[in-house]
Amino acid sequence: MKIVGIDLGTTFSALAALNTIGKPEIVPNAEGERITPSAICFDEDDAQIIRVGVEAINSRYINPARCIRWVKRNMGDSDFGVDIDGHTYNAAELSSLILKKLKQDASVDGPVKDVVISVPAHFDEVRRKATMDAGKLAGLNVIGIVNEPVAAALYYATTRPVSGKVLVYDLGGGTFDVTIMEVCGQDIKILCSQGDHALGGVDFDKKIIEFFEKAYLDKFKTPLIDSQQMRAKYEDQAEDVKKTLSRRPSAKTMLYGPGGSMAIEIQRQDFEKAIAPLITRTGMMIEVALEEASLKAGDISKVLLVGGSTRIPLVTAKLKEIFGVEPETAVNVDEAVALGAAVHAGLCMMRNNPASVPAGIAGGLRSIKLTDVCNHSYGTICARTDDKTGKRFAQNYIILKKNTPLPCELSRIFYTVSDNQRQLDITITQGEDADPDYVNVIATEVFKLPPGRGANRPVKVTYSYDVNQRMHCAFEDVDSGSRLDVELTLDKDAQATASKNENLAALNVQ
Ligand SMILES: Nc1ncnc2c1ncn2[C@@H]1O[C@H](COP(=O)(O)OP(=O)(O)OP(=O)(O)O)[C@@H](O)[C@H]1O
Ligand SMILES: [Mg+2]
Secondary structure, X not given: OOOEEEEEOOOEEEEEEEOOOOOEEEOOOOOOOXXXXXXXXXXXXXXXXXXXXXXXXHHOOOOHHHEEEOXXXXXXXXXXXXXXXXXXXXXXXXXXXXXXXXXXXXXOOOOOOEEXXXXXXXXXXXXXXXXXXXXXXXXXXXXXXXXXXXXXXXXXHHHOOOEEEEEEEEEOOOOEEEEEEEEEOOEEEEEEEEEEOOOOHHHHHXXXXXXXXXXXXXXXXXXOOOOHHHHHHHHHHHHHHHHHHHHOOEEEEEEEEOOXXXXXXXXXXXXXXXXXXXXXXXXXXXXXXXXXXOOOHXXXXXXXXXXXXXXXXXXXXXXXXXXXXXXXXXXXXXXXXXXXXXXXXXXXXXHHOHHHOOHHHHHHHXXXXXXXXXXXXXXXXXXXXXXXXXXXXXXXXXXXXOOOEOOXXXXXXXXXXXXXXXXXXXXXXXXXXXXXXXXXXXXXXXXEOXXXXXXXXXXXXXXXXXXOOOEEEEEEEOOOOOEEEEOOOOOHHHHHHHOOOXXXXXXOOO
């Protein structure tokens, strides 16, 4: 049985497995490529044929409506769906098709079952759960979820001598993450993470397409792109131009539109001007992360680059401006996350089922120590009473605070509000604010209580977050010992009603 890590990326995915001495290696796909485009294409004539990877990219000009890319941007979004032949595919189902291909291609010399899948550090519970669901649908046993920058750092720190505070700057195809950690040899402590799930290479491609469209409209007075097919073609062409601009000061290409054809040359400095606000946004997130870790730029001893978009020279220039030193390009920016996820899978196996880990692999992993943190604050909505007016109002009470080292478990006692209160309307939240309107509701449940009791009966609320980045919430009626364990699901309507609810668990304020 292989020990496997999967980087399920917005634009590219990769799979790595541990070798006999516990070192991670990329497993090439059936086409012999080390990374697989995260693209899916449903055949027009035969519903049984679903193409994934480079085949999907190549066939998407024929019918772009049946081809899907960048699905990770919609992971966990209950409003997202793609209708194909009478079935609406959600993001987890679509992602499972990518995972299935990775699994199949890597299974030639032994089955792939137990895996760790990486996610952006800032992914919330709903997106993490959707990622796990995608794994399950693909027939995988998801033994853990790891944050992408943590995986990259794990690979980095386990392949070369590192010490000090390291900042991982991960700019991929669709997402941006920054993570600060303290590394001493193979002892890695995560301090904090920040990120944006809609900032990446795809946004830079869009800027290049805008250049194409403007130049064409100026010359021919007619729009360049008049169909989905044309858009698909120019998306690829824009990506090529963008990559050329990482190597050269200018890039030329041809535009073929309804008014005629034209050559266009784009200067790197114009491209840089167009993407500067986005790169500045990444700089602002670095500042927030430094502040969260109570550090200054000068305290960072190494900046590690991860993600294909870090090849853009403006990224390096920006980081040099902030930190005064060249960022580290020691690891392969496309592969480090999958490689680190495989190491993480090994660590999970050692923890959960050490007997199943072959001695050679165990020997390779034994000295690695990883301390991760909780990426968000988690709380519950409770009723409080205004001291002056005596009026009751809803408040978000944080139980687990962001950046608490994992694993962690915290309990709080809340009290029922009214006599003969027969139920608690439970709302589990994610977010930093005390105002329920400014946090995300990640689950709602009803907890039934015994009859005939007075008010102010204690309810113990316990939130725990395990090293696999999964959260569990337990609500216990202390008198009767009855208990409710909460399943985490997104309930959009709950957000609107939570703050209006009268029957909430009340926090004793005396
Ligand atoms: N030389 C280059 N110059 C600029 N951009 C590049 C270069 N090479 C790759 N990229 C961009 O990097 C992105 C892919 O990076 P990567 O594989 O790290 O992302 P991903 O893992 O798919 O996405 P994410 O981590 O955001 O989910 C693409 O947008 C691609 O165009
Ligand atoms: Mg990535």
